[in-house]
Amino acid sequence: MKITFLGACREVTGSNFLLEAAGKKILLDCGIFQGSKFAEEKNFESFAYNPREIDFVILGHAHLDHCGRLPKLVKDGFCGRIYATAPTKELTKLVLDDSEKLAQEEARRDNHPPLFTQKEIDRVMDLFEAISYEETIQISEQIKITLKNAGHILGSALTLIESENKKIVYTSDLGNVPSELLDPPSLITDATYVICEATYGGRIHEDSARREQKLAEIINLTVAQNGVLMIPTFAIERTQELLHDIEHFCAVSNCEKPTFYLDSPLATKVTKVFEKYPEYLSKTLNQFHKNEDFFGLEHLQITQTHQQSEAIDELPNPKVIIAGSGMLNGGRIIFHAQKYLSDAKNTLLIVGYQPIGGLGRRLIEGAHEVKILGKNIRVKAKIESIRSYSAHADLPQLLGWLGNIKGCKKIFLVHGETDQMLTFSKAINNNLKIETVIPQYGERYEL
Numbered sequence: 001m002k003i004t005f006l007g008a009c010r011e012v013t014g015s016n017f018l019l020e021a022a023g024k025k026i027l028l029d030c031g032i033f034q035g036s037k038f039a040e041e042k043n044f045e046s047f048a049y050n051p052r053e054i055d056f057v058i059l060g061h062a063h064l065d066h067c068g069r070l071p072k073l074v075k076d077g078f079c080g081r082i083y084a085t086a087p088t089k090e091l092t093k094l095v096l097d098d099s100e101k102l103a104q105e106e107a108r109r110d111n112h113p114p115l116f117t118q119k120e121i122d123r124v125m126d127l128f129e130a131i132s133y134e135e136t137i138q139i140s141e142q143i144k145i146t147l148k149n150a151g152h153i154l155g156s157a158l159t160l161i162e163s164e165n166k167k168i169v170y171t172s173d174l175g176n177v178p179s180e181l182l183d184p185p186s187l188i189t190d191a192t193y194v195i196c197e198a199t200y201g202g203r204i205h206e207d208s209a210r211r212e213q214k215l216a217e218i219i220n221l222t223v224a225q226n227g228v229l230m231i232p233t234f235a236i237e238r239t240q241e242l243l244h245d246i247e248h249f250c251a252v253s254n255c256e257k258p259t260f261y262l263d264s265p266l267a268t269k270v271t272k273v274f275e276k277y278p279e280y281l282s283k284t285l286n287q288f289h290k291n292e293d294f295f296g297l298e299h300l301q302i303t304q305t306h307q308q309s310e311a312i313d314e315l316p317n318p319k320v321i322i323a324g325s326g327m328l329n330g331g332r333i334i335f336h337a338q339k340y341l342s343d344a345k346n347t348l349l350i351v352g353y354q355p356i357g358g359l360g361r362r363l364i365e366g367a368h369e370v371k372i373l374g375k376n377i378r379v380k381a382k383i384e385s386i387r388s389y390s391a392h393a394d395l396p397q398l399l400g401w402l403g404n405i406k407g408c409k410k411i412f413l414v415h416g417e418t419d420q421m422l423t424f425s426k427a428i429n430n431n432l433k434i435e436t437v438i439p440q441y442g443e444r445y446e447l
């Protein structure tokens with residue numbers, strides 16, 4: 001058995017690992033590289049293997065850095081089966097459709113063919129085979145796989161692969177605990193090798209207990225000042241968590257409420273997928289809040305077209321606008337930011353990771369003036385952030401989860417920046433006494 005590391009090596013994007021077992025070639029995730037221009041160019045390079053020779057793909061979840069190169073894989077000859085849960089299949093379609101539009105725009109701008117087209121997305125969708133959590137299936141005579149809840153986003157799975165008398169576990173991304181919407185990641189008690197994500201392997205998250213209180217304070221302030229609250233958010237999971245918190249706020253608060261706008265067609269579609277699969281939401285939600293409007297859709301104004309989005313401007317304050325992109329690097333939120341950042345009555349609330357040098361990061365760092373869509377804006381609005389919305393386990397959670405595994409010979413760390421990985425690696429060595437490896441791109445290991 002062999003494993004080759006071909007993405008998310010000492011970085012957080014581009015997850016792609018090739019497992020060779022019992023004469024078969026299996027890919028674990030096939031994501032795009034995101035971030036710098038260099039990273040984006042890597043997506044166009046040929047795969048390090050022949051896609052025609054790949055028998056199966058196991059897809060952990062629907063984030064673009066895990067599923068985004070599937071259309072290219074198909075374009076380059078892959079025609080095997082793709083295993084994932086049913087919600088992952090549906091969310092992957094939405095995410096790929098959305099990025100296809102961006103790929104077209106970018107291709108026109110940079111004068112090269114797009115990474116993929118709708119035709120390849122359709123072919124990807126034909127190759128999916130949806131399986132449920134805890135359902136063990138024999139994908140070949142000598143290989144069994146089981147998907148288990150990873151608690152990261154709806155339908156996210158960690159994979160157990162059994163072959164050649166070994167058990168390999170791949171985490172894809174592991175969720176943060178507690179989550180309002182999802183159950184905690186399933187525990188693994190027995191594995192020979194683990195390929196583990198390390199996004200926050202060197203960090204301890206802010207306590208989530210005060211999150212709802214802080215959100216309520218910021219909404220109430222917006223009402224008191226008759227202002228606008230802008231919340232840039234990711235379409236999958238973060239939006240639904242936020243909507244669930246807002247729903248709770250509306251249910252318990254007796255004060256005057258602003259109008260809430262969900263100004264993201266993608267997030268709206270994603271929320272429908274969440275509603276379609278309540279069995280993938282947490283047991284608590286299903287037990288105690290059955291038949292409730294989990295995402296407070298009755299409190300929301302949902303905008304679809306660009307005209308509707310622009311028309312929000314003419315509607316009276318106080319208002320809360322939830323829009324993408326979560327990293328403020330495009331999408332409708334940019335138009336709202338250009339309009340509203342210069343007014344001291346307004347607030348921008350950051351609930352997600354902001355990359356260095358990006359607009360969101362500069363605002364958090366206190367920039368007085370920013371350029372948005374070619375226009376200089378003097379920043380007078382309040383910039384707030386809630387850091388406890390995270391879909392990734394932190395160091396204590398990762399260690400706790402790994403600590404349940406008996407018989408582990410080696411842990412490979414992926415999907416993290418080098419400093420996070422080094423801290424995580426040391427903590428594993430000290431606390432769990434298990435050998436760790438931080439693979440470089442292209443490295444291959446005998447298991």
Ligand SMILES: [Zn+2]
Pocket residue numbers: 061063066152173
């Ligand atoms: Zn993810």
